[in-house]
Every structure is written in structure tokens, then in C-alpha cells.
Amino acid sequence: AIMLEPVQGEGGINIAGDDYLKGIRRLCDENDLLLILDEIQCGMGRTGKLFSYEHYGIEPDIMTLAKSLGGGFPIGCMITKDRIASYFSPGNHASTFGGNPLACSAACAALEAVLEEKLIENAAQVGNYFIEKLKGLQKKYSFIKSVRGKGLMIGMELEFEGKNIVTKCQEKGILINCTVDKVLRFIPPLIVTKDEVDRVITTLDEVFKNV
Ligand SMILES: Cc1ncc(COP(=O)(O)O)c(C=O)c1O
Known part of the structure; x- marks a missing residue:
């Protein structure tokens, strides 16, 4: 097999x-x-x-x-x-x-x-929105190597380890995760809204500004 x-x-x-x-x-x-x-x-x-x-x-x-x-x-x-x-x-x-x-x-x-509750459709729509917004951050910060995902299963690969980014986001009330050291992983609940995604993007932007 x-x-x-x-x-x-x-x-x-x-x-x-x-x-x-x-x-x-x-x-x-x-x-x-x-x-x-x-x-x-x-x-x-x-x-x-x-x-x-x-x-x-x-x-x-x-x-x-x-x-x-x-x-x-x-x-x-x-x-x-x-x-x-x-x-x-x-x-x-x-x-x-x-x-x-x-x-x-x-x-x-x-x-x-x-x-x-049409959560699959929500995952597709909000997921695409999330990926586009993360790609917007990638244009701004050259240390973002790639943004990849399908629906609400999204990764952002950095040039450096992501654990400090995870901690700083947590301090600002956003729970994200990092895997294989350098990939920030976004797997929010399937009910997540575009407004909530905007909050994550704003927080990441604030954290990235101070890297
Ligand atoms: C892709 C994948 N397969 C298998 C497992 C193991 O699942 P379980 O803990 O339900 O046995 C995990 C758990 O993290 C997983 O992410």
C-alpha cells in the first residue's frame, strides 16, 4: 500500500x-x-x-x-x-x-x-480571502518565502524560525502555530469570518513590523 x-x-x-x-x-x-x-x-x-x-x-x-x-x-x-x-x-x-x-x-x-451550515463553502471562500491577504503581507516583507494553502489549511514559510512570531501573536490574543520550525500554520475553525481574518492579518503586520 x-x-x-x-x-x-x-x-x-x-x-x-x-x-x-x-x-x-x-x-x-x-x-x-x-x-x-x-x-x-x-x-x-x-x-x-x-x-x-x-x-x-x-x-x-x-x-x-x-x-x-x-x-x-x-x-x-x-x-x-x-x-x-x-x-x-x-x-x-x-x-x-x-x-x-x-x-x-x-x-x-x-x-x-x-x-x-455550509462550512465547506465558508472554508473555500474565507480560505481564499485569507491566502490573498497573507500574500499581501508577503509583498511587504521579503522574509516571507512562500504562502501556500487550500481552503482553511494555510502555511506561511519564513526565512527564520517562527516560534517568536507565535509567542508575539499569542500576547496580542491570536493563537497561531508553527510547524517544521519555519512554517506558520493557520488552521482556524471552519466558522471563521473575513473580519476575524482581518484581525489576524493586522496583528501579523504589527508583529512583522518589529522583526
Ligand atoms: C495527519 C495526521 N494523521 C494522523 C494523526 C494521528 O491522529 P490520532 O491522534 O487521532 O491517532 C495526526 C495527529 O496529529 C495527524 O495530524
Whole structure:
């Protein structure tokens, strides 16, 4: 099997290219390999599609979900197609708390909210807005190496380590995160508004001015 994240989270918001993911799908098909996509960070609407593989016109054989799946309640899952699922029978894939009814109800409610409250559309629209605003900052500050993202899964790569920027933003009431040392990572809740994005941009601008 080949397993990958279509948009790498901890790896620094690296977005799989269209040809790359299509090529991997072809490689799996030609060699009878399973394609397993980890959608734990990039799934559930975050990238502006329910699952990020939908941007690529391919389908995985197996997919993993967790994090936002339960809207904050702990749950993780593996989803597969009938052909592969038929190899499993109840108990094969056991887990102490697996199949917990409360967690499953929370996941159903979270999925309903994502769909009914049009949070996927919000992720796409506000995400594009956020990326454009960050690119505006990139024009102003030459130490910003790149801005990349899909929907509300966005990274800004700096020429230096980002931990001081994270601390300074926190002091101003903005919680951001830094991964692989130099990539500021923005993964706000899917309900985030353009006004809230503006506040983040203003804060970053203030912090960057004093670098
Ligand atoms: C992309 C990705 N896959 C897997 C995991 C692990 O998920 P869990 O802690 O639900 O097992 C994480 C957690 O950070 C993750 O970001």
C-alpha cells in the first residue's frame, strides 16, 4: 500500500500536486496496491471540499479521519470500500473505545453541522480571502518565502524560525502555530469570518513590523 496526506499538516502545509496524486493512483492501480489517504487534518471540509482528495479527481481505497470528525469530541476512524471492508469482520479491527456510541453521535452531529451550515463553502471562500491577504503581507516583507494553502489549511514559510512570531501573536490574543520550525500554520475553525481574518492579518503586520 501507499499511504500519504494529500495536504501535509505537520510536514509544513505541503500540497500534493495534481499530477503527483493522479500518478500515485495510477501506480497503485498498475501494481495492485492500495492507496491510503490520511485526511485526519485535511478532511471534513478544511480544504474547501469535504475530503481533500476531491480536488484531484481520484479516490482512495482507504481513508483515515479524526480530529474535526467529532467536532472536538475524540474519535478516529478508517473508511474503506466494500471490496476491502469484506476482509474485515467485527472484532478484527478492535479498539478499547472503538465504536463508542457517544463519540459516533458527536461525529454524526458534527458532519450534519458542516454540511447544513455550509462550512465547506465558508472554508473555500474565507480560505481564499485569507491566502490573498497573507500574500499581501508577503509583498511587504521579503522574509516571507512562500504562502501556500487550500481552503482553511494555510502555511506561511519564513526565512527564520517562527516560534517568536507565535509567542508575539499569542500576547496580542491570536493563537497561531508553527510547524517544521519555519512554517506558520493557520488552521482556524471552519466558522471563521473575513473580519476575524482581518484581525489576524493586522496583528501579523504589527508583529512583522518589529522583526
Ligand atoms: C495527519 C495526521 N494523521 C494522523 C494523526 C494521528 O491522529 P490520532 O491522534 O487521532 O491517532 C495526526 C495527529 O496529529 C495527524 O495530524
